[in-house]
Amino acid sequence: MNQQERMQVLGYIEKYSAEFSKLTADVMNRVLTNTMASDGSEPPAGLVMPEQGSVRINPEQFLNQQMQFMQQQQQLWQSASQAFLGGNVETLIEPAKGDKRFADPDWDGNPVFNYIKQAYLLNAQYMNQLVDSMEFDDPKLAEQVRFYTRQYVSSVAPTNFLLTNPEVCKEILQTEGENLARGMDNFMRDLEQSPTEALKITQVKSDAFVLGKDLANTEGGVVFKNELIELIQYKPTTEQVHSVPLLILPPFINKYYILDLGEKKSLVKWLVSQGFTVFMASWVNPNKQHATFGFDEYVELGAIAALDAVCEITGAEKVNVAGYCVGGTLLGITQSVLKARGDNRINTCTFLTTLFDFSEPGEVGNYLSEDSFAVIEKTVKTKGYFDGRVLALSFSLLRENNLFWSFFIDNYLKGKDPMPFDILYWNSDSTNVPAAVYIYYLRNMYLDNQLKHAGALTICDTPVDLAQVGVPSYCLAAQADHIVLWQAAYKSAQILANNEAAQVRFVLTESGHVAGVVNPTDRGKYPHWVNDTLAADAESWMAEAKQQEGSWWSDWRDWLAARAGEQCAAPAVGSKKHPVVGDAPGSYVKVRLDHQAL
Numbered sequence: 001m002n003q004q005e006r007m008q009v010l011g012y013i014e015k016y017s018a019e020f021s022k023l024t025a026d027v028m029n030r031v032l033t034n035t036m037a038s039d040g041s042e043p044p045a046g047l048v049m050p051e052q053g054s055v056r057i058n059p060e061q062f063l064n065q066q067m068q069f070m071q072q073q074q075q076l077w078q079s080a081s082q083a084f085l086g087g088n089v090e091t092l093i094e095p096a097k098g099d100k101r102f103a104d105p106d107w108d109g110n111p112v113f114n115y116i117k118q119a120y121l122l123n124a125q126y127m128n129q130l131v132d133s134m135e136f137d138d139p140k141l142a143e144q145v146r147f148y149t150r151q152y153v154s155s156v157a158p159t160n161f162l163l164t165n166p167e168v169c170k171e172i173l174q175t176e177g178e179n180l181a182r183g184m185d186n187f188m189r190d191l192e193q194s195p196t197e198a199l200k201i202t203q204v205k206s207d208a209f210v211l212g213k214d215l216a217n218t219e220g221g222v223v224f225k226n227e228l229i230e231l232i233q234y235k236p237t238t239e240q241v242h243s244v245p246l247l248i249l250p251p252f253i254n255k256y257y258i259l260d261l262g263e264k265k266s267l268v269k270w271l272v273s274q275g276f277t278v279f280m281a282s283w284v285n286p287n288k289q290h291a292t293f294g295f296d297e298y299v300e301l302g303a304i305a306a307l308d309a310v311c312e313i314t315g316a317e318k319v320n321v322a323g324y325c326v327g328g329t330l331l332g333i334t335q336s337v338l339k340a341r342g343d344n345r346i347n348t349c350t351f352l353t354t355l356f357d358f359s360e361p362g363e364v365g366n367y368l369s370e371d372s373f374a375v376i377e378k379t380v381k382t383k384g385y386f387d388g389r390v391l392a393l394s395f396s397l398l399r400e401n402n403l404f405w406s407f408f409i410d411n412y413l414k415g416k417d418p419m420p421f422d423i424l425y426w427n428s429d430s431t432n433v434p435a436a437v438y439i440y441y442l443r444n445m446y447l448d449n450q451l452k453h454a455g456a457l458t459i460c461d462t463p464v465d466l467a468q469v470g471v472p473s474y475c476l477a478a479q480a481d482h483i484v485l486w487q488a489a490y491k492s493a494q495i496l497a498n499n500e501a502a503q504v505r506f507v508l509t510e511s512g513h514v515a516g517v518v519n520p521t522d523r524g525k526y527p528h529w530v531n532d533t534l535a536a537d538a539e540s541w542m543a544e545a546k547q548q549e550g551s552w553w554s555d556w557r558d559w560l561a562a563r564a565g566e567q568c569a570a571p572a573v574g575s576k577k578h579p580v581v582g583d584a585p586g587s588y589v590k591v592r593l594d595h596q597a598l
Contacts, residue, residue, distance in 0.1 A: 054137040055145075061133050069126040076118050083111035093121045101159045101401060106166035113166050116158045124153045140365070147366035154400045159409060168413045175415070182415030190411070193594050197379070198393040201407045203428045206594045208420040212585050215422060216257035218269045221573045221580035222587075223279075224309040228293065228301040230282040230586040231309050234268060236570035238275045243565035244347055245277040246320045247310050249303055249327040252283040253391060253433055255589050258426050258514060259324065265422070265520055267553065274557050276564065277314060277571060281306045281327075285431045285591040291384030294436035295333065295459045303334040307345060313575045318347035320564060324517065325484065326441070328354025329451070332496075335469045337462045348563050349496075350474040350556065353484040353513055356466050356492035357452040358445050362485045363398045368446055377439055386438045388430030388593055396427075398482050403427075423514060430593050452495055467498040474559055475506045476552060478516030490538040497534050504534055505559060506541065509552045524550035 072092055079090035089111055095102050107117045131149045136142035158164035162172070171179045186202065194200040209215050220234035248268075250256035259280070260268040271278050281302060286293065293301075303321075310319050323331030328351040335346050355361070361368075380386045396403035410416045418424075450456040455463040473496050477489035486508055496502040509516040510526035519526050529545040548555065574580040 055141075056135040058133060058135075062130070065126065065129050065133065069122065072122050073119070076115065076122065080111060080115040083114070089114045091118070093118055093125065095121065099401070101157060101405075104167050106170075110166060113158075113164075116164050120156075120158050127153055140369075144366045144369070147363060151397065151400060154405060157401075157405070160405055160413075162413060165409065165413065168409070171414050179413075179415035183412040186411045186415065186417075195387045195389050197387065198390045200389045200393060200428075200430075201396075201404065201411060202418055203396075203403070203407055204418050204421055204425040206428075206592060209422065209425050211257065211590055212583070215262050215425070216260045216585035216589060217262065218260050218266055218272065218584065220280075220584035222282075222582040222584065223313060223574040223578045223580055224306070225581060225586075226301055226305060227290075228284055228297060229306060230284075230582075230588045231306050232280040232282055232584045232586060233313065233573045234272050234278045234280070234584065235573055236277060237272050239570060240567040241275045241277050241570045242561065243316065243568045244318050244320055244563070245279060245310055245314045245316050246271065246322065246560070246564070247279045247281070247306055249281050249306070249321065249323040249331050250283070251325040251327045252298065252302070252330070252437075253326055253388075253431065255285075255426065255429055255431055256280055256282050257585060257589060258423075258518065260585070261422050261426065261518060264522075265518055267518065267520075270520065270553065271557075274561075275567070276560070279306065279310050282586050282589050283431065284588045285388075285593070286385050286434045287432065288384035290434040292436050293434040294440050295330075298330055298437055299334050299337055299460050303330055304338070307334075309578050311345060313578050314571055317345065318565070319345055320348045320350070320560060321346050322350035322352065323354060324352040325354065325513070328352055329356065329445070332356055332466050332469060333451075333459055333464055335471070336464045336466055337460045339468045339470060340462045340465075346471055348472045348474070348560070349469060350476070350560070351489075351493070351496075352476045352517055353478055353481055353489060354475070354492060355445075355484050355488055356495050357488060358449045359452075359491070360485050360488040361446055362488065363482050364394075365446065367394060368442060370447075373442060373447060376442065380435045380438055384435050385432040386435070388432045391433065392427065392430045395483070423518070427514075432593070452492075466495050469496050470499045470501040472501075472503040472563055473505070474556060475504060476509060476517070476556070477506070478509050478512050480511055481513040481516065483513045487538040490541065494534065506531070506534060507552050507555060508542070508545065519551040519553065521551045521553050526551070528552040528555065530555065 075090070076092055079092070083089040089108070095117075102117055106113050108114055127149055128146075131146055134142070134145070136145070162168055168179075190200060190202055211217075218234055220232050222230045223233045224231035248256075248259065250259060260266045263269060268278055268280065283302070284290065307319060307321070310316070321331055321335075323329070331349055331351065332354070335349060338344075338346060358365075376386070393404075407418065411418065444450045444457055451464065451466070454465040454467060457464045473493070475489065475493040475496070477484065477486035479486055481489075490506060493504050493506050497504045508529040509519060510528065511519070516526060527547050527549050528551070529542065529547050531541050531545040533541075533544065535541040535544065
């Protein structure tokens with residue numbers, strides 16, 4: 001930009017800044033006042049800092065890093081000075097592979113922006129090197145410090161500010177500042193629709209898709225409903241089906257339709273086409289009335305109630321059950337309870353990206369400490385639930401540049417509307433979690449890691465022992481999963497394998513927590529690895545595993561079909577006792593939080 005263009009940009013920014021500040025203050029005051037009046041809670045405490053602990057720094061290494069940093073900064077300034085006089089810009093540091101923030105040509109071609117970019121990258125490198133050189137007594141503290149350092153470094157990137165992002169500057173000139181006005185509108189809308197604890201940035205507009213039409217559109221009916229679940233039975237598309245039906249328990253911290261993501265990506269639709277009778281539990285989006293719902297209720301009113309209905313409708317004595325993420329954790333607990341009661345209706349278990357051993361909780365664990373738990377517990381007990389929008393933000397910040405700052409730039413600085421994208425639509429469609437089950441989950445599993453110990457937890461008046469699951473079990477993990485580390489999922493599978501009857505099959509898919517699972521066979525985007533032997537540890541298993549091209553879906557289908565009984569005539573949807581009370585996807589999944597500023 002020349003001097004005239006810079007002055008124009010500054011003029012447009014000044015024009016809108018006063019109005020923006022006034023609007024922001026007004027909305028913040030209104031939202032906070034409404035919240036305080038409605039639930040009596042205290043103002044949000046903000047991010048809780050990592051736990052305290054001992055740390056040591058090597059003085060010699062620290063001084064060497066500091067000296068190198070100063071030399072690089074001096075070299076960069078000399079290079080920039082020459083570039084301002086018409087010379088070439090020397091490249092001292094490049095963005096990491098896959099970092100798309102600096103893709104605009106001006107980051108390299110314009111001396112000013114090139115200097116800003118390289119200065120930032122050098123500072124970021126120095127901060128990360130400094131943290132990496134620290135020696136912590138507590139490994140968890142080390143991970144937390146690295147995580148929060150990364151969050152800070154990402155937040156101060158020049159791409160996140162009006163005057164230091166060339167794409168934004170060009171947008172201001174081209175639209176004569178109208179992008180700033182649109183960005184203000186986008187920000188105010190998001191602020192009004194956000195809880196006080198977090199800013200919920202729109203990733204996809206709430207009207208971009210319609211449930212039952214664009215997504216969650218596999219044909220079926222709601223055949224059972226209580227205060228916690230709607231049970232969907234999908235209409236068969238084959239004349240013959242396997243006699244053993246399949247019940248799916250999705251995570252209750254998300255909505256189920258990630259597994260029914262439109263015709264081309266729907267795992268549900270594909271399973272139906274393969275001759276399985278499929279049932280899906282759709283969880284209620286809870287409010288204060290569900291505050292006391294804990295794992296007892298999720299087992300009895302959720303998993304077991306669904307199992308009862310499936311058996312009655314189909315007449316089956318055995319049911320194959322699959323659980324995804326915390327739905328898998330719930331399935332393991334449920335089967336332990338049923339086994340203790342002498343109930344053997346579950347024929348096989350499938351655990352998709354599931355944890356039982358929480359010793360390696362992934363990046364999610366960085367949010368949790370005794371101090372942060374105390375704040376969370378107080379807030380959640382006051383509200384009666386944990387706000388799903390806060391949970392969604394927490395997950396987005398695990399990939400902050402892709403899932404938070406990129407939308408901050410596009411929506412607010414450039415004033416653009418987000419593009420329709422099915423997975424991000426689901427990701428933005430948040431669901432609350434009842435206070436009782438959320439607090440119990442964090443305390444007993446993430447913090448104290450009690451679930452892996454036989455009898456340490458009592459649920460439904462029954463000591464939980466996962467080694468008693470005792471049925472053939474299929475365990476899937478995802479190689480790049482940052483929520484459920486695949487090595488941790490392997491440890492969890494080993495708990496099941498303590499009972500030989502479990503006959504554990506462990507499969508690893510490429511990609512992450514969502515994309516690795518939602519990997520249709522006709523695309524076969526990501527391969528998977530199989531190994532019929534459950535080795536002593538994850539690395540040993542991987543060393544002997546064989547890579548298979550294409551989706552893991554086919555492997556699971558074959559495993560499931562071998563345990564799904566003989567072929568029989570496809571059943572009708574519902575029964576006399578459990579008639580269809582509504583079309584899929586039901587009503588629970590349609591309850592959104594977008595317009596509830598709590």
